[in-house]
Amino acid sequence: MLKIHGLKKKFGNFHALNGLDMEIEEGALYGFVGPNGAGKTTAIRILTGLLLPDEGTVEIAGKDALKYREEVKTEFGYVPDEFGMYDNLKVWEYMEFFASCYGMTGLVARNRCAELLEQVRLSDRTDAFVDSLSRGMKQRLCLARALIHDPKLLVLDEPTSGMDPRNRMEFKAVLKELCAEGKTILVSSHILSELSQMCTDIGIIDAGKIVLSGSMWEILQKVNDSNPLLIKVFDRREEAIRLLRQDPAVKTIAIRDSDIVVQFHGGQEEEAYLLKNMVDAGIPVSGFIREQGDLESIFMQITNREKGKVVLTSEE
Amino acid sequence: MKNNPVYRREMTVRSRSLRMPLIIFAFNGVLALAALLNMYQTIAQVRSSSTIQYSTFLDLYAFVATLEFLLLMFIMPALTSGSISGERERQTLELLFTTKMSPSDIIMGKLLSAVEQLLILVVSSLPIVLLTFVYGSVDFRDLCLLLICFTVVAFYAGGIGILFSSLLRKSTFSNVCTYGVLLFVVVGTYMLNIFLLNLNQIQIGNMVLQPGMERPMADTGLAVMTLLINPVATFAEILGNQVSGGASILSIRSFFGSNNGSFLIRYWIPLSLAVQSAVSFVIIRSAVYCLNPVKNEKK
Numbered sequence: 001m002l003k004i005h006g007l008k009k010k011f012g013n014f015h016a017l018n019g020l021d022m023e024i025e026e027g028a029l030y031g032f033v034g035p036n037g038a039g040k041t042t043a044i045r046i047l048t049g050l051l052l053p054d055e056g057t058v059e060i061a062g063k064d065a066l067k068y069r070e071e072v073k074t075e076f077g078y079v080p081d082e083f084g085m086y087d088n089l090k091v092w093e094y095m096e097f098f099a100s101c102y103g104m105t106g107l108v109a110r111n112r113c114a115e116l117l118e119q120v121r122l123s124d125r126t127d128a129f130v131d132s133l134s135r136g137m138k139q140r141l142c143l144a145r146a147l148i149h150d151p152k153l154l155v156l157d158e159p160t161s162g163m164d165p166r167n168r169m170e171f172k173a174v175l176k177e178l179c180a181e182g183k184t185i186l187v188s189s190h191i192l193s194e195l196s197q198m199c200t201d202i203g204i205i206d207a208g209k210i211v212l213s214g215s216m217w218e219i220l221q222k223v224n225d226s227n228p229l230l231i232k233v234f235d236r237r238e239e240a241i242r243l244l245r246q247d248p249a250v251k252t253i254a255i256r257d258s259d260i261v262v263q264f265h266g267g268q269e270e271e272a273y274l275l276k277n278m279v280d281a282g283i284p285v286s287g288f289i290r291e292q293g294d295l296e297s298i299f300m301q302i303t304n305r306e307k308g309k310v311v312l313t314s315e316e
Numbered sequence: 317m318k319n320n321p322v323y324r325r326e327m328t329v330r331s332r333s334l335r336m337p338l339i340i341f342a343f344n345g346v347l348a349l350a351a352l353l354n355m356y357q358t359i360a361q362v363r364s365s366s367t368i369q370y371s372t373f374l375d376l377y378a379f380v381a382t383l384e385f386l387l388l389m390f391i392m393p394a395l396t397s398g399s400i401s402g403e404r405e406r407q408t409l410e411l412l413f414t415t416k417m418s419p420s421d422i423i424m425g426k427l428l429s430a431v432e433q434l435l436i437l438v439v440s441s442l443p444i445v446l447l448t449f450v451y452g453s454v455d456f457r458d459l460c461l462l463l464i465c466f467t468v469v470a471f472y473a474g475g476i477g478i479l480f481s482s483l484l485r486k487s488t489f490s491n492v493c494t495y496g497v498l499l500f501v502v503v504g505t506y507m508l509n510i511f512l513l514n515l516n517q518i519q520i521g522n523m524v525l526q527p528g529m530e531r532p533m534a535d536t537g538l539a540v541m542t543l544l545i546n547p548v549a550t551f552a553e554i555l556g557n558q559v560s561g562g563a564s565i566l567s568i569r570s571f572f573g574s575n576n577g578s579f580l581i582r583y584w585i586p587l588s589l590a591v592q593s594a595v596s597f598v599i600i601r602s603a604v605y606c607l608n609p610v611k612n613e614k615k
Contacts, residue, residue: 048414049413049414049609049610050410050413050414050609050610051609051610052610070416073414073415073416074416076414078411078414080407080410080411082407083407084406084407084408084410084411085406085408086325086329086406086408088329088332089325089328089329093325093328097321097324097325098411098415100319100321100324101321101412101415101416101417102415102416103416105319145411
């Protein structure tokens with residue numbers, strides 16, 4: 001659905017994008033993550049036609065988005081980080097205004113607006129002024145606005161910032177519904193826990209290029225493999241530590257409360273053999289688990305540029 | 317234009333507000349009062365001296381026309397200079413760019429709704445202007461010429477406002493620049509010509525004349541052409557021709573010196589209207605160009 005290749009953009013001496021490559025499959029809910037200044041908004045502005053790159057190609061629904069800017073406009077809907085509201089319009093007027101911006105008028109526009117307001121749970125506020133809506137409602141209205149022309153790709157820049165948990169949940173539910181309907185969604189956000197709950201794919205951008213991308217499952221698996229093993233023994237802790245020292249995959253051993261925390265560089269098979277060895281040696285193992293990784297931890301690892309820290313790369 | 321979404325939205329918002337009906341009511345109320353007082357004065361004069369001074373009706377015409385001209389000249393920029401920058405401040409401009417709206421659709425929607433707003437005011441006051449028709453001396457052609465002048469000045473002043481609104485991020489800054497440029501166009505061109513006329517008068521005054529030679533009249537040379545872009549000069553000429561037989565405080569005739577019968581002065585009104593229309597066109601095209609989000613970037 002979206003293919004970005006070798007995208008470069010310079011502002012003065014600052015390389016906002018430095019050869020960005022990205023691909024989003026049809027029907028994916030793609031989380032676009034990166035620290036401030038990594039180039040997320042620049043990339044989004046380029047793919048929505050608000051900015052031209054210095055180099056590179058952007059393809060939306062098989063069309064060259066840089067060459068056929070006007071044709072591509074019907075293929076995507078854009079929700080910016082700031083809502084862009086006309087406070088002095090009523091909700092239905094706001095929707096019909098944007099419908100007419102895509103050439104939709106009359107009954108077709110009215111029906112489409114009603115359908116979308118129903119979908120974003122705003123059908124009871126159609127006669128309210130936009131000004132009177134809460135932040136969450138405004139965000140959902142903005143989402144409905146972006147869907148007015150039934151685009152295949154939806155681009156959302158920090159959509160849930162400033163929302164309360166309830167509105168966030170509702171917004172997430174709407175996004176999942178849209179994804180189930182077959183829409184491809186690109187969502188940039190800083191709230192990583194949220195992205196990990198709803199996204200099917202993820203791309204982490206840093207210094208203008210994608211440093212890690214893949215399906216959410218693959219990425220979390222990578223995080224898990226690099227996380228320490230937490231081993232609990234009922235008794236004979238010293239003997240357990242001696243045994244662990246003999247294993248070549250064990251890098252460091254630490255004691256945290258009642259747990260033995262082991263930096264273990266091995267896969268699931270090596271883990272299984274280590275557990276077998278401990279049990280065979282008669283050590284009463286009461287717990288043996290990988291510490292659960294999350295998107296935050298991998299994000300911190302990747303985007304941390306201090307020397308001596310573990311840095312995961314997509315080749316790992 | 318009815319299909320332009322920006323124009324339709326502006327109309328919707330305006331029709332909801334009480335501001336415009338109140339302005340129309342107040343404006344026409346003042347004009348009607350002035351007209352009634354004028355008529356009362358004329359009748360009182362007839363009663364006391366048995367003479368009618370028809371020129372008072374022309375004064376009323378000149379008063380209404382001048383008021384409307386000033387309104388267009390100085391309110392139009394206020395309506396347009398914040399229109400695009402306002403969209404930018406509300407963060408809605410980028411949303412419009414991602415739709416199928418082109419920069420020219422946005423500019424024309426904004427400009428035409430502002431022009432229409434003020435022309436409604438002008439048209440609503442026509443019955444009072446037309447009171448002069450009862451006594452003659454101003455005819456339908458004069459009125460049409462005045463309306464053409466109003467339309468040109470509306471696009472001209474509105475165009476300058478919308479150009480700065482497209483160029484600048486802040487409405488306040490755009491407002492200041494618009495009025496600055498208008499002031500330069502209106503006052504600056506007159507000041508330039510007055511300065512050059514005085515300079516020429518001094519030079520002529522210092523000339524040693526041969527016997528029998530007449531002292532030439534001072535003029536401003538080619539600098540008089542700068543007044544072609546000054547809508548006040550055009551309006552002053554139109555009103556001067558219609559009301560006082562060519563005499564007007566702001567008349568450009570004094571700048572021509574002895575070339576008073578030249579082609580330029582004979583066709584000053586159509587020429588200046590044409591020049592101002594052309595300048596308006598260039599200004600509006602420039603505004604469209606400035607609004608294009610990817611105008612100066614290479615692919």
